[in-house]
Amino acid sequence: xxxxxxxxxxxxxxxxxxxxxxxxxxxxxxxxxxxxxxxxxxxxxxxxxxxxxxxxxxxxxxxxxxxxxxxxxxxxxxxxxxxxxxxxxxxxxxxxxxxxxxxxxxxxxxxxxxxxxxxxxxxxxxxxxxxxxxxxxxxxxxxxxxxxxxxxxxxxxxxxxxxxxxxxxxxxxxxxxxxxxxxxxxxxxxxxxxxxxxxxxxxxxxxxxxxxxxxxxxxxxxxxxxxxxxxxxxxxxxxxxxxxxxxxxxxxxxxxxxxxxxxxxxxxxxxxxxxxxxxxxxxxxxxxxxxxxxxxxxxxxxxxxxxxxxxxxxxxxxxxxxxxxxxxxxxxxxxxxxxxxxxxxxxxxxxxxxxxxxxxxxxxxxxxxxxxxxxxxxxxxxxxx
Amino acid sequence: xxxxxxxxxxxxxxxxxxxxxxxxxxxxxxxxxxxxxxxxxxxxxxxxxxxxxxxxxxxxxxxxxxxxxxxxxxxxxxxxxxxxxxxxxxxxxxxxxxxxxxxxxxxxxxxxxxxxxxxxxxxxxxxxxxxxxxxxxxxxxxxxxxxxxxxxxxxxxxxxxxxxxxxxxxxxxxxxxxxxxxxxxxxxxxxxxxxxxxxxxxxxxxxxxxxxxxxxxxxxxxxxxxxxxxxxxxxxxxxxxxxxxxxxxxxxxxxxxxxxxxxxxxxxxxxxxxxxxxxxxxxxxxxxxxxxxxxxxxxxxxxxxxxxxxxxxxxxxxxxxxxxxxxxxxxxxxxxxxxxxxxxxxxxxxxxxxxxxxxxxxxxxxxxxxxxxxxxxxxxxxxxx
Numbered sequence: 001x002x003x004x005x006x007x008x009x010x011x012x013x014x015x016x017x018x019x020x021x022x023x024x025x026x027x028x029x030x031x032x033x034x035x036x037x038x039x040x041x042x043x044x045x046x047x048x049x050x051x052x053x054x055x056x057x058x059x060x061x062x063x064x065x066x067x068x069x070x071x072x073x074x075x076x077x078x079x080x081x082x083x084x085x086x087x088x089x090x091x092x093x094x095x096x097x098x099x100x101x102x103x104x105x106x107x108x109x110x111x112x113x114x115x116x117x118x119x120x121x122x123x124x125x126x127x128x129x130x131x132x133x134x135x136x137x138x139x140x141x142x143x144x145x146x147x148x149x150x151x152x153x154x155x156x157x158x159x160x161x162x163x164x165x166x167x168x169x170x171x172x173x174x175x176x177x178x179x180x181x182x183x184x185x186x187x188x189x190x191x192x193x194x195x196x197x198x199x200x201x202x203x204x205x206x207x208x209x210x211x212x213x214x215x216x217x218x219x220x221x222x223x224x225x226x227x228x229x230x231x232x233x234x235x236x237x238x239x240x241x242x243x244x245x246x247x248x249x250x251x252x253x254x255x256x257x258x259x260x261x262x263x264x265x266x267x268x269x270x271x272x273x274x275x276x277x278x279x280x281x282x283x284x285x286x287x288x289x290x291x292x293x294x295x296x297x298x299x300x301x302x303x304x305x306x307x308x309x310x311x312x313x314x315x316x317x318x319x320x321x322x323x324x325x326x327x328x329x330x331x332x333x334x335x336x337x338x339x340x341x342x343x344x345x346x347x348x349x350x351x352x353x354x355x356x357x358x359x360x361x362x363x364x365x366x367x368x369x370x371x372x373x374x375x376x377x378x379x380x381x382x383x384x385x
Numbered sequence: 386x387x388x389x390x391x392x393x394x395x396x397x398x399x400x401x402x403x404x405x406x407x408x409x410x411x412x413x414x415x416x417x418x419x420x421x422x423x424x425x426x427x428x429x430x431x432x433x434x435x436x437x438x439x440x441x442x443x444x445x446x447x448x449x450x451x452x453x454x455x456x457x458x459x460x461x462x463x464x465x466x467x468x469x470x471x472x473x474x475x476x477x478x479x480x481x482x483x484x485x486x487x488x489x490x491x492x493x494x495x496x497x498x499x500x501x502x503x504x505x506x507x508x509x510x511x512x513x514x515x516x517x518x519x520x521x522x523x524x525x526x527x528x529x530x531x532x533x534x535x536x537x538x539x540x541x542x543x544x545x546x547x548x549x550x551x552x553x554x555x556x557x558x559x560x561x562x563x564x565x566x567x568x569x570x571x572x573x574x575x576x577x578x579x580x581x582x583x584x585x586x587x588x589x590x591x592x593x594x595x596x597x598x599x600x601x602x603x604x605x606x607x608x609x610x611x612x613x614x615x616x617x618x619x620x621x622x623x624x625x626x627x628x629x630x631x632x633x634x635x636x637x638x639x640x641x642x643x644x645x646x647x648x649x650x651x652x653x654x655x656x657x658x659x660x661x662x663x664x665x666x667x668x669x670x671x672x673x674x675x676x677x678x679x680x681x682x683x684x685x686x687x688x689x690x691x692x693x694x695x696x697x698x699x700x701x702x703x704x705x706x707x708x709x710x711x712x713x714x715x716x717x718x719x720x721x722x723x724x725x726x727x728x729x730x731x732x733x734x735x736x737x738x739x740x741x742x743x744x745x746x747x748x749x750x751x752x753x754x755x756x757x758x759x760x761x762x763x764x765x766x767x768x769x770x
Binding site for chain 2: 011213214224
């Protein structure tokens, strides 16, 4: 196991009806900016519940944060914060709203051009506004970590940053708030969480059995519950456990002390920025080819994954790895998520466009061994065309 | 899954050489009380390393905190804090030193008689001094939680408290610091961590697959590595992974949203208070009888434990449960820890003494269903005589 630092101060308030706890969690004198996405927060009544729980506090609403939140929209929130003298932020939504709120929290106090926050991967963030979240879509794990991904439309760029200053102070996780999610978003959430885990787990072994078994336990739970989440949308336990898997998948607990990959995400981000394809779908169409092309350097973990997660014990090394990749692809497809570029009308010409962006963004040495160069990335995309 | 709150702000600094990080972790102007146990912190050089890392800071030493730290000793530390105007505490040791430091941190700022901290289970703690830890013995998990157990000699009482105010600000975990531990302490640590996990896992199912699989993963890791820790004391990976298991076992991550038992611990505490037997040994001699006598109410989880942790799939329900309990006992014995009261020269008369103490301390409705009454406790002790 490698050396590591683990720090995660986010307070999780988990369970049905927990939105009422906001009255205790948000400072009583705060002037609160409530950030949310489209109309679903209003339509489902969640926004009203949040406002009721906030009681007499002075509230300003900021709606319209997009899936894949944009710098352009988020900077409008920063303007509102300054004009209205806001002192606490509350994100109500899924990973996009929460990621966006993290950027807003840092940008509102940033000296200089806030885009530098992303160009520096968060290194330049020395403070941020306090904020909490009410999670309505389990997927990204953003509710309990310090990472954020933001898209800048004018540059067709999707970049990330991390900073200890942007851990949510608290996150309210009420599984019943996910009952009304569209099937597409539930499926996206399951696949997103799945690939968050494989990015940390499918690398090379460093003798870290706790992290391995935690990761395998989360993957097994997703495989068991994912299809049930589609067929039984109002089963509390299914939704509660999926919510907790997605949070645990990226809270740091499975990822400390081990190498990380994230090449699938880096390439996926380019697809979203270029073609506006749902994040989960972009990574679902990259992961199988990624594992296929990198089967040698990932061999030991791929075999362990096949055996412990899928029960694959028979065949040659290549046959077992093929079977593990096939099972992974089948699982995504069973969740209603297609796994080939051509399923999304992408062509060989699209691969050229993606390669141009990867090169432009310096994505030339990805993965746990930094050996995913542009040649390898092209091969991976072509393998999954 | 039940509703829950999860909050754990302790910063873990894990790896070889991490003691040097103290210079960043402890406030630069702090006057530091360094609390430790016997001579091993001095003999092994760890105390010197700590003092070197603390650089120019004003340091006062407080040694002599016992295994099962006593109120009597800890109150002396409180006096030193007040006399010396200490403003930061640093625990260097295992669970006893850390538990003791938590009590000291709370007692130093407590209005009234500090014993009330324990009598109120921590409810009366409204503030505590800031402190960090340097862990030298993986076992109790105290380095990353808000619980503490303190013994008051004059009352032969061993009581616990919990408070969000006594999370360590940081804990430094350097696995190489455990290379020189006596075999007895290593074995104790493995068994202590094992039973911390079973207290949370072996109850009744509430459909919490993540918590179940995390617990099973930790148990499997202990079973794999425990014997190696005895036979290969300077294997870094073995010690590192054991250290991380013990921390994860009681950091909250496997125990949120599920019922807890802790009857084994409550009875075990009485044995330590009465006979000064190592904590791990007291619980090792209670757990097998506990599981045996409560096999009906724990049936589903015992079968799951047998299958997933020990691979037991054959036989009647009772045979499988018997086999799981036998495997557990064999594991403890293989670690050199005896599992019967008579192995420690306890007799039927001792059981009478233990029962008197349990009654006096109100331990009349223990366990996840509060159904472990005095009659059941007596039966459990007799079963393991």
